[in-house]
Amino acid sequence: MRFWKLTTAAIAATLLVGCGPPQVDQSDSGADSRTGTLRVWLFDEANRDPKEKVVNAAVEEFEGNHRDVTVEVRYIAVDTRSERFTGAFNDPSSAPDVAEFGNTDLASYVAAGGMSDLTGVIEDWPAATDLSDSVLDTAEVDGKTYGVPWFTGVRALYYRTDVFDELGLEPPRSLGELVETARRIRSERPDMYGIAAGGKYTYAMMPFIWASGGELAERRNGSWRSAVDSEASRRGIRTYTGLLDPAICPPDQCAQLTGTESIQAFAGGKAAMAIGGDFNRTAVDEGAAGDNYDVVPLPGRKTGSIAPAFAGGNLLGVLRSSDHSTLAQEFIKVLAGKKYQRRMYEAMSYLPTFEDVQDRVAADDPAIEPFIETLQAGTRFVPSTPAWSEIDAQEILPTMAQRIATGEKVRPATQRAAQRMNSAFDDR
Amino acid sequence: MTAELTTESGPRTPPGNPETRHGRRRRRSGGNGQARAAVLYLAPAGLLLIAVMAYPLYQLVQLSLYEYGQAQASGGAPLEFLGVGNYAKLLGDSRFWMVLINTCGFAAVCVLGSLTVGIALAVLASRVRWLPRTLLFLAALGAWATPAVAGSTVWLFLFDQNFGLVNEVLSGLGWQGMAGFSWTYDRFTAFGLVAGEVVWCSFPFVMVTMYAGIKAIPGEIVEAASLDGASAWRTARSVLLPMLRPLLIIATIQSIIWDFKIFTQIYVMTDGGGIAGQNLVLNVYAYQEAFAGSNYGLGSAIGVVMTGLLLLITGIYLWAQRATGENT
Numbered sequence: 036m037r038f039w040k041l042t043t044a045a046i047a048a049t050l051l052v053g054c055g056p057p058q059v060d061q062s063d064s065g066a067d068s069r070t071g072t073l074r075v076w077l078f079d080e081a082n083r084d085p086k087e088k089v090v091n092a093a094v095e096e097f098e099g100n101h102r103d104v105t106v107e108v109r110y111i112a113v114d115t116r117s118e119r120f121t122g123a124f125n126d127p128s129s130a131p132d133v134a135e136f137g138n139t140d141l142a143s144y145v146a147a148g149g150m151s152d153l154t155g156v157i158e159d160w161p162a163a164t165d166l167s168d169s170v171l172d173t174a175e176v177d178g179k180t181y182g183v184p185w186f187t188g189v190r191a192l193y194y195r196t197d198v199f200d201e202l203g204l205e206p207p208r209s210l211g212e213l214v215e216t217a218r219r220i221r222s223e224r225p226d227m228y229g230i231a232a233g234g235k236y237t238y239a240m241m242p243f244i245w246a247s248g249g250e251l252a253e254r255r256n257g258s259w260r261s262a263v264d265s266e267a268s269r270r271g272i273r274t275y276t277g278l279l280d281p282a283i284c285p286p287d288q289c290a291q292l293t294g295t296e297s298i299q300a301f302a303g304g305k306a307a308m309a310i311g312g313d314f315n316r317t318a319v320d321e322g323a324a325g326d327n328y329d330v331v332p333l334p335g336r337k338t339g340s341i342a343p344a345f346a347g348g349n350l351l352g353v354l355r356s357s358d359h360s361t362l363a364q365e366f367i368k369v370l371a372g373k374k375y376q377r378r379m380y381e382a383m384s385y386l387p388t389f390e391d392v393q394d395r396v397a398a399d400d401p402a403i404e405p406f407i408e409t410l411q412a413g414t415r416f417v418p419s420t421p422a423w424s425e426i427d428a429q430e431i432l433p434t435m436a437q438r439i440a441t442g443e444k445v446r447p448a449t450q451r452a453a454q455r456m457n458s459a460f461d462d463r
Numbered sequence: 464m465t466a467e468l469t470t471e472s473g474p475r476t477p478p479g480n481p482e483t484r485h486g487r488r489r490r491r492s493g494g495n496g497q498a499r500a501a502v503l504y505l506a507p508a509g510l511l512l513i514a515v516m517a518y519p520l521y522q523l524v525q526l527s528l529y530e531y532g533q534a535q536a537s538g539g540a541p542l543e544f545l546g547v548g549n550y551a552k553l554l555g556d557s558r559f560w561m562v563l564i565n566t567c568g569f570a571a572v573c574v575l576g577s578l579t580v581g582i583a584l585a586v587l588a589s590r591v592r593w594l595p596r597t598l599l600f601l602a603a604l605g606a607w608a609t610p611a612v613a614g615s616t617v618w619l620f621l622f623d624q625n626f627g628l629v630n631e632v633l634s635g636l637g638w639q640g641m642a643g644f645s646w647t648y649d650r651f652t653a654f655g656l657v658a659g660e661v662v663w664c665s666f667p668f669v670m671v672t673m674y675a676g677i678k679a680i681p682g683e684i685v686e687a688a689s690l691d692g693a694s695a696w697r698t699a700r701s702v703l704l705p706m707l708r709p710l711l712i713i714a715t716i717q718s719i720i721w722d723f724k725i726f727t728q729i730y731v732m733t734d735g736g737g738i739a740g741q742n743l744v745l746n747v748y749a750y751q752e753a754f755a756g757s758n759y760g761l762g763s764a765i766g767v768v769m770t771g772l773l774l775l776i777t778g779i780y781l782w783a784q785r786a787t788g789e790n791t
Contacts, residue, residue, distance in 0.1 A: 148539025
């Protein structure tokens with residue numbers, strides 16, 4: 036009996052320690068076929084038709100220029116992208132050759148060994164010199180480029196022109212003025228939020244941190260350290276969470292608001308101001324506030340300055356397991372090229388990533404100008420490390436903002452958030 | 464191996480005694496035939512259990528001993544054996560303890576709530592006429608059949624801060640403070656609201672089980688008790704309850720397991736764990752810490768700890784039941 040116990044324990048221990056959990060052998064296939072099927076994954080959209088038309092035109096052009104090549108485009112849901120990409124990395128035979136993905140996901144995909152290095156492709160592509168530098172930065176991990184920015188998105192300040200007119204207000208020109216204006220509106224219109232600021236709306240809080248000279252994290256000796264508890268960052272966080280106040284946006288209603296919900300509150304006429312992206316324009320146009328709003332860049336600390344915005348957006352990249360990598364690169368140059376970026380803007384109003392294309396669309400459409408202005412004033416990005424997806428998933432920054440909004444002091448809340456961020460950085 | 468283990472675990476016999484050795488061998492060969500038949504009968508179920516239970520459990524324990532994220536899974540980074548590192552990290556995290564206390568308290572309230580409501584309604588159902596009983600069962604089965612996500616969303620609509628029926632009715636009845644009251648803002652009202660939903664969708668199981676139990680008690684026994692002069696309370700406590708005990712144990716264990724593993728209701732109703740994570744329970748915590756952030760090693764460690772805890776709680780409960788069962 037003792038013998039069996041010992042044997043069982045020994046076998047269990049060997050099994051647990053000896054053979055580790057499953058791992059995929061992620062090596063290049065080596066093949067680079069110039070014919071056959073090129074598989075492409077793009078994100079599905081709420082209204083996909085216009086996007087699909089542009090993509091189909093690009094596919095047609097590409098197939099016309101390459102003999103014996105068919106492009107097979109599949110649209111995947113944004114919500115389940117993580118499972119899809121995980122599946123693609125774990126089983127290269129079901130993976131696409133080209134994929135669209137969000138720039139905040141890039142670092143973790145690269146760490147997973149799933150994306151191929153496109154630095155050389157960008158260098159040899161003449162059009163790439165017109166790509167906006169700060170947007171191109173979002174496609175880089177450790178100095179290498181893994182994607183071509185297909186479109187970008189930035190947030191600016193939406194405000195209600197009718198409310199501002201009636202109360203004799205001007206759009207704020209500094210963050211200080213923004214707080215004052217919001218307070219003033221709520222005191223005159225108690226059923227409205229001065230500004231819809233959400234406790235879970237991290238992308239609205241970031242510009243406040245950056246405008247105050249703070250950082251989310253800094254890289255020292257190759258490893259990331261959180262900087263949300265620095266003096267400057269705390270100042271920005273204090274200003275933002277100060278908006279979650281009964282006199283502006285009551286915490287029992289606003290502490291749980293996400294970005295989408297903040298915009299919904301504005302579109303529904305519940306808020307006099309909101310921070311929203313160019314991609315939110317359709318939602319606002321269709322809402323109750325649709326005819327009575329305007330957009331200005333979100334102001335910075337100094338009067339007349341612009342707060343650095345978060346540069347969101349999607350990239351097109353080549354998967355490392357692809358056996359059509361040259362074709363894949365060629366296709367990306369077509370779809371993410373100037374011609375189709377322009378057409379994507381016309382179809383979906385997604386902001387182009389080429390500065391000359393940006394200037395042209397701004398000249399044609401004054402409504403997009405505040406966003407272009409924000410973009411060209413310089414944008415910022417989240418730390419490009421796979422730890423960021425973990426920090427994001429664990430809701431460390433929303434938790435911090437909500438704690439402050441519900442009464443915790445800024446210093447201990449930021450210190451606690453910094454600690455949790457650092458532990459995520461240390462794990463990687 | 465099973466057969467060998469069962470025969471080996473018999474009383475120890477001193478070696479060298481030929482007679483017992485012989486006897487033992489004979490017993491073993493006779494037992495072997497039976498054991499083989501037993502093994503054959505159990506094999507299909509056993510294979511299935513190994514495939515769907517033992518192997519995943521083995522993988523879970525194994526993953527929890529490694530630094531294992533997406534990068535490791537897809538081969539972007541080498542595997543690193545941590546031993547108990549994930550567990551040490553988990554147990555050293557003050558948030559884990561807060562979430563654990565949340566989970567235990569919340570599960571306890573939900574179990575007590577669904578048992579109380581379920582038993583009370585079962586008793587009621589056994590005493591009323593056909594029509595009200597059918598209506599009661601229809602309502603209960605409706606709640607039981609509602610998918611968790613749909614149920615949670617409907618409850619959220621009802622308790623919505625601005626447009627919810629509940630706030631409107633309460634403020635209409637003259638309770639002005641309830642106009643615009645946020646049910647999910649305060650930690651305990653939020654937990655209370657979710658507990659209400661959980662009780663609502665889990666009491667039918669208790670009710671149906673207990674109703675069947677009550678109906679199965681022969682009328683003569685109750686009659687005998689009343690002839691002996693027992694009061695209604697005394698009958699319930701000393702006659703009915705002991706007869707219902709096995710069913711009650713099953714209902715309680717089911718509820719404990721079910722309520723300890725709550726995910727959907729908390730995730731949907733408090734928007735992923737409430738303001739600043741104040742309403743997190745273990746399952747949602749594991750999802751957030753681990754799977755959303757693709758840190759599978761740590762997530763597996765949480766899973767192992769949860770399994771252990773559940774086994775422990777259920778074990779203690781069974782043991783306590785057996786102890787009291789023997790006393791009465």
